[in-house]
Structure formats: structure tokens, C-alpha cells
Amino acid sequence: MMEFLHKRHARYFKFCMDSIPGEYTSLDTSRMTLLFYAVSGLDLLGQLDLVQDKQSVIEWVYRQQITSELCDGDLSRAGFRGSPANSSGAPLNQWDCSHVTMTYTALATLLVLGDDLSRVDRAALLSGLRALQLPDGSSLSSLHGGESDMRFVYCAAAVSYMLDDWSGMDREKTREYVLRSMRYDHGISQGPLLESHGGSTFCAVATLALMGELDSALTEQQRDGLVFWCLSRQGLGFNGRPNKQEDSCYTFWIGASLRLLDAYQFVRTDLLREFVYSTQDPITGGLSKWPGHGADPLHTYLGISGLSLAGQEGLKPIHAALNVSSDAVEVLRRAQARWRDLPPVKAVD
């Protein structure tokens, strides 16, 4: 396939925004991420105009917010849910709480839609973040029922960066957790001693970058080793671990890591493009993880944002650490400027 099926992918995302087929019930608590992929995907494709009623989408996102009012004193649950699946209205049931990945994708979605984040209960949200960080520096996904690893460290860092407030995160501990997760091959894993992996590598590198510590945290040897580990992921496309199959999502995870490490110029974008194009589904639109597997929103978005890093024509440039368009980052800057004029908010313990 020598062509990028731009319009077909836009149609795919537009379709996703309306409904997802029944077999995606496993994503019932993660609908916010699906929304993010679709909305931000349309934005990168320059087709956000296909979202006819942006305000109603914004309303849906804000409906998932757990504000201090709803919390009734216990701010540790504040932030955004992924969906209303486990909610039973007010007062909140005992497990109704936010999920950090959903908070990140909610904020990102709002920015892409041009919302100024004025309805985000920042103080409560930061308290919610603080409640998720563990003594070892890693982060839980939510208060009730989850594992802790680099994915959630990244989401917490992205949220802190967007809110321009790090009072919800102990940065020193975060940095230590990231460094302890760098492996013998200089790739970075989900946690200490686990296998290094493209996804966790991005999460770690982006976290350091968002904290402004990417240059200071790594020694020259670590940085060189990390760059080479990332570059070694390329065959045609990128894989996520040595001796594993190439997969379109690493177009972003590895590509963005290299971009943040100032090493993207070493990528063979011609080969990468060839691979990503081959994962396109010409009938439904969208991208699959590898040729012929079947498209899904995650791989479609990460393949496309990955192509943006490769300078693909017709795609908006992205902010490599936040994984949104630079237009969305403009909206963020305006919101941040407005907050600076307001009295400061602090995470409440």
C-alpha cells in the first residue's frame, strides 16, 4: 500500500465517536481513552470539523469529573472517570473514583476541543494525584483496585504538566523510580528488574522530559545506550522489545522517545512509513497493529501520531511528550496563562 488513506481514517474516527461495536465491552471503563483517540486523531488529520457538536462532547467529558463537591471531603478520589459504568449517581458509591489515565485523556480531549479547562477542579484533582503515588515513586491508576507501574507515572506527570502544578507528585521519588527501571540493555521497563519495553520507555522518557529533567537525570552512557536501544527497535517499522514482531503503536512510543532524546534524525522514516501504510485497513479505515490484523482505535491513533513525528504531510505536528497537536498545546498555554493570574491552588492533604 503506497498511499496514506487520510479520508478513510478520518471516517473511521468519526464512526468511533458515535459508537464502538459490542465486542469492545472490555473497554467499557476506558471509553475516555477511545474518545481521546478519536478526537485527537481527527485533529491530527485536520478533520476536527467532522465533530459537529463539540460542546456536547465537552459536556460528556465533564460529566465524568469527580469534583470536590461530589467528593464530600475525601478528595483522594478526585479527577476524571473513564466512563459512567461504575457510577450510581450521587452520593458516590464506595468505589466511584477517578482513574489517572482517564484524567490525562480527559484533559487532553478538552484541550483538543478548544475548552479552556475552567471547569476543571484543579485543587481536588491534584489531591487525587497525590493519593495515587506510592512510597517507591510509582503510581497507582486509581484508589481502588489496581496495579502500579510506569504507565500511571506518565499519566500523573502529563496531568501535572498540563495543570502547571507539581504539588500532586513527588518529583524526586518519581525520578528515582524511573532510573531504577532502566535495565541492563538501557531500555526502560514498567518497574525495576522487569523486561525493558517500548511503551514503558516512552512513559519514562516523557515523564523525565515533562519534569524538565531529561538532560540532568541520565548520564551520557545511559542516554547513548537508551538512544541505541530505541533505534534498534527498527526493522521496517518499530517493535517494542528485541526479537518481537513490529507493531504500529511503537511508531509513536519509540518515535516520541527518540524525538524527546533528540535522536529522531536517525530513524529511517521511509521504511517506517512503508510499514505503517501496510497496517492500514482499506475497507474500514484505521490501522491495525500489523498488516491484516484488524483496525482498532489505539493503533490507529498511535500509528498516525507516530507518522506525524515522521513529518507526514497532511498531519498536524504533535507535542511528543503529551501526544496532542501543537494547536492543542496553544489552548493549554492560554489556560495556563489565565491560571497564573488567579490565586494559586495547592493540593490539599
Next chain:
Amino acid sequence: MPAAAETEPAPPSMFEEGSVDDPDWVPYGERPDWRDVQPVPQDDGPEPVVRILYSERFIDVYDRFRALLASGEVSERALRLTSAALELNPANYSVWHHRRHLLQALDCPLERELEFTRQMIEDHPKNYQVWHHRRVLVERRGQPGDERRLTEIVLSQDPKNFHAWQYRQWAVRRFDLFDGELEFAERLLEEDVRNNSAWNQRYFVCNNTTGFTSEVVAREVSFCLQALRKVKQNESAWNYLRGVLFQSSAGLSGHAELTEFCDGLLEAGCRAPQLLAFVVDASAERAAAGDKEALQRALRLCDELAAEHDTIRAQYWLYRRRALAKKHNIE
């Protein structure tokens, strides 16, 4: 034991009541003994987006799940409901959490639940929640079941399943089950010497048992060379080799056996990119100690890698060459 409703037979166990897919599954909405529970429909607002097109059974079950979350009911029927909810969506972490809450409140025997968890893991080996659930239960219990055997079974179907490896590392470390773990990694490498996860596990064992003493380093280097003799272009083995050597003061270029091995391969005409990359770094190490011949070798190999043997990373190798030359003040 709960008193059975008059119009319904006693359920087969307190834990579950058959599959939602069974032809004789009765929706909760049609059960007399559930009449007291007002279903709580999902409140998706006036204009939902990314709607999931749930089946009727899904809605029936989850409307009751939400109702029980709201009421906080602790009962065996609530526990059975979570089984149905998990069958429909094993990724709903709140259902799992609620289930654990109920198991504890009802003081349920953990054995049965561990069996249920094992089943779920075998059915959904790449699901985060099932592994987490088992971990919490085993922690609660304070002693392992057959944790290694479970991960071994899963790994026999997918030897690189990240969840299985992560869980295995946790269990091995938590309960000090390192005995035989090195052999396990070795066995998997015999089946597939390119299994990066198995190489990582080997490092994990050494790190947490003997540490990287000079004997261990020597042993691991030999093990690597054995593997590399089988498959030269094995990135996992070369990465492991470098990782192990990093633990030794002799560095990349201070092991005679290794230097001979690399020279031997080069002389035999092997131009595997990972071999050449290794020799570049080993030579750069010697160059830093003043070895001019080693420097020339490193520069030459960078050129060869860029031109012929690792063209995908040509730009990188040219950059390496420039950096090396600059460091040693050459053109």
C-alpha cells in the same frame, strides 16, 4: 448458607451460577428473588459519545451491579453477580475490587477463589486485572499456591507474555522461590534462544541471588557465547552480554575468551550488525585507553556498518564515527 427462594433451585455454589452464555441463563430482571433490587441504568447523559453497543444481558447484569454498589449490599448473591459481571467484562477493575471486598466481608475460603482466578487467567492471559486479583489474594493468604506452575502454563502458550513474567517475578521474589529459576530461564532459552523475556529473567535471578561476582560474570559470559554460537544475530544475547560485562571491572574489552570469540567470528566472515556494534564499543573502550589501532578499527567498522551491514541505522553509525573522531581529534 442462604435460604433458597421458594421458586428457584439452590445455586450450585456461593460463587457463581453458570455462564451468562448458557441457554438457560435467566436475566436478573426475570428473577423473583431479585425483585427487591431496583436496576440502576448507566447514566450516560443526554448526548453520549463513543457509545458501546451493549447486549441486553450486559445491561441486565450491570444495571444490578450498579444497584448493589449503591446499596452496599454484602451477600452471596452479590458475589455471584460479580461472576456474571466479570464474565461479560473481565477488565472492569471496580467489579474485581468489589468482589475482593465481598470475599473478605463474607469471610470466604480463598482456595475456591484461587481456582476461579486460575481459570480466568488461562482464559484472559493478557488482562491486567486477573493477574492483579490473584496477587492480592495470594498476598492476603500469605503463602503461594502453585504460582510458578501457573505462569509456566501461560508461558508455554506465549513465552513472552509480559503479565506472566511480571507476576512470576513478583511471586519468586515475594516467597523466595529462586530455586530452579535459573534453570527455568535456561529451559526457555533452549526452546527459543531469542526469547528476550527469558534473558531478562536470567538477569533478574543473578541480580537477586548471587549478585554479579566475577565467577557469576564468567559463567554468564560463557553462557552467552554458547547462545551466540547458535545464533549470531541475536540482539537479546548481545544485550545481555553487555549488561553482564557492565557489572565487571574488565569492561567490554577485558575478557580474553570474549575478545577471541569476536575476532574468530570476524575472521570467519561474520558481519552480524550486533557483533560489529559490540566490537565498535569494545574498540572505543580500548581507544580511550590510548590504543590507536583500536580507534582505527572502531572508525572503520562504523563506516562498514553505515555502508553495508546495518544500513537501517546508517545515519546513527556515521554520527558515532564523527563523535569518535572528534573525541580523539581526528578528521
